Amino acid sequence: MKPVRLALTAVMLLGLAACADEGWNGKSIEGLMPELEFELTAETGETVTESEFAGRPVAMYFGFTHCPDICPTTLARLVAAVRRLPEPMQEELQLAFVSVDPQRDGPQQLADYTDAFSERMLGLTGTQRQLKALTRRYRTTYGYDEERADGSYNVSHSSAIFVFDAAGEPQLMLLDSLGVAEIAADLEKLLARRAENADSA
Amino acid sequence: MKILSGIVLVIVLLAGALWWVADMQPAEPIEIDNPRVRLVPGGAPMAGYFTLANHTDSPVRLVSASSEAFGHVMIHRTVVSADGSARMAHQDEGVLVGAGETVEFKPKGLHLMLMRARRELEVGEAVEIVLGFEGLEPAEHTVVFTVVPVTSS
Numbered sequence: 562m563k564p565v566r567l568a569l570t571a572v573m574l575l576g577l578a579a580c581a582d583e584g585w586n587g588k589s590i591e592g593l594m595p596e597l598e599f600e601l602t603a604e605t606g607e608t609v610t611e612s613e614f615a616g617r618p619v620a621m622y623f624g625f626t627h628c629p630d631i632c633p634t635t636l637a638r639l640v641a642a643v644r645r646l647p648e649p650m651q652e653e654l655q656l657a658f659v660s661v662d663p664q665r666d667g668p669q670q671l672a673d674y675t676d677a678f679s680e681r682m683l684g685l686t687g688t689q690r691q692l693k694a695l696t697r698r699y700r701t702t703y704g705y706d707e708e709r710a711d712g713s714y715n716v717s718h719s720s721a722i723f724v725f726d727a728a729g730e731p732q733l734m735l736l737d738s739l740g741v742a743e744i745a746a747d748l749e750k751l752l753a754r755r756a757e758n759a760d761s762a
Numbered sequence: 763m764k765i766l767s768g769i770v771l772v773i774v775l776l777a778g779a780l781w782w783v784a785d786m787q788p789a790e791p792i793e794i795d796n797p798r799v800r801l802v803p804g805g806a807p808m809a810g811y812f813t814l815a816n817h818t819d820s821p822v823r824l825v826s827a828s829s830e831a832f833g834h835v836m837i838h839r840t841v842v843s844a845d846g847s848a849r850m851a852h853q854d855e856g857v858l859v860g861a862g863e864t865v866e867f868k869p870k871g872l873h874l875m876l877m878r879a880r881r882e883l884e885v886g887e888a889v890e891i892v893l894g895f896e897g898l899e900p901a902e903h904t905v906v907f908t909v910v911p912v913t914s915s
Contacts, residue, residue: 626802629809629876630840631848633802634869637913673804677912702847711834713877717849720842737842737870 625662810874826894833878
C-alpha cells in the first residue's frame with residue numbers, strides 16, 4: 562500500500578471512530594462530568610437552583626449580553642435548531658443563558674436579552690462564587706479583560722452549549738463549530754431517547 | 763444607402779461593445795457587500811458585518827469605523843481557542859485587504875463592535891457607518907448598513 566493511501570485509510574478509520582462516538586455531532590460528556598447543580602439568580606430576580614429545571618432536559622450556554630458576536634450567533638443557532646424539532650420536543654427542552662458578567666447583566670438586562678431569542682430561554686447569573694462553582698463543575702472558565710477608558714471590558718467564556726438530560730445528567734457539549742442541522746440532530750436524538758425511556762418505564 | 767446604414771450599425775455595435783467592456787471594470791476601488799447590523803436588545807453592543815473587496819492593485823487597510831448612531835465602534839475578531847474558550851481580540855492594526863482580495867466580516871470572526879447605541883434601532887432601519895482606510899483616496903467611505911434581527915446570521 563502506498564503511504565498516501567495508507568494515510569488516507571488511517572484518516573477514514575479515525576473518522577469512522579469519531580462518528581462511532583454514539584453518532585453525536587457534539588462531544589459526549591455522559592458520565593464524565595457531575596450532574597447539574599447550581600444556585601443562581603434568575604432574570605425574574607428570584608434565587609433558583611437546579612430544581613427549577615427538574616424533569617426537563619436543559620441546554621445551557623455561558624456568555625454575557627455585551628458580547629456582540631459569538632453569543633448571539635450561538636444562541637440564534639440553538640434557537641433555530643430547537644425550531645426544527647417536533648413541537649412536543651420543543652416545549653420539553655429548557656434553554657438557559659448563564660451570564661458570567663453579573664456586573665452588567667442584572668435581571669432586566671437578562672430578561673430583555675433572552676426574550677429576543679426565545680420565550681423558553683431563562684437568563685441566569687450569580688455572584689462570582691456561584692458562577693465559579695458552576696463553571697468549574699463543567700471544567701470551563703471565564704475571565705475579564707482590562708477595562709477600556711470608557712469603563713467597558715471584554716469577557717472570555719466557554720463557546721460550547723452544555724446539554725443535560727431530564728435527570729440533570731450531563732450528556733453533550735455542542736461545540737461552536739456545529740451548524741443548526743447538526744445541533745438539531747443531536748437534540749432530537751437526545752430527546753427521542755428520553756421518550757423511549759419514558760415508554761419503557 | 764444600404765452600405766452606409768450597415769457601416770453605421772457596425773460603428774454603433776462596436777461603440778456599445780467598448781462601452782460594455784469599459785463598464786465591466788470596477789467603478790469603485792473597493793466594494794462593500796451586504797452591510798448589516800445585527801440588532802441586540804437591552805442596550806448591549808451589536809455586531810456589524812459585511813464583505814469587503816479590494817479591486818485596486820495595492821493593499822488597503824481598514825483602520826477605523828465610526829457612526830453617529832453609536833457612541834463607539836471598534837474593529838474586533840472573535841477568537842475561539844483550542845480549549846473552546848471564546849474571547850474578542852481588538853484589531854490594533856486594523857484589517858489588511860491585499861490587492862484584489864476580499865475579506866469577510868461575519869459571525870464568529872471579524873466584526874465591527876457597535877457600542878452604546880444613541881437611539882433605539884429597529885429591524886429594517888438603515889444606519890450609516892463611516893469606514894476609514896489607509897491606502898485609499900478618499901480615505902473615508904460612508905456605508906449604509908441595514909438593521910437585521912438578532913436571529914439572522
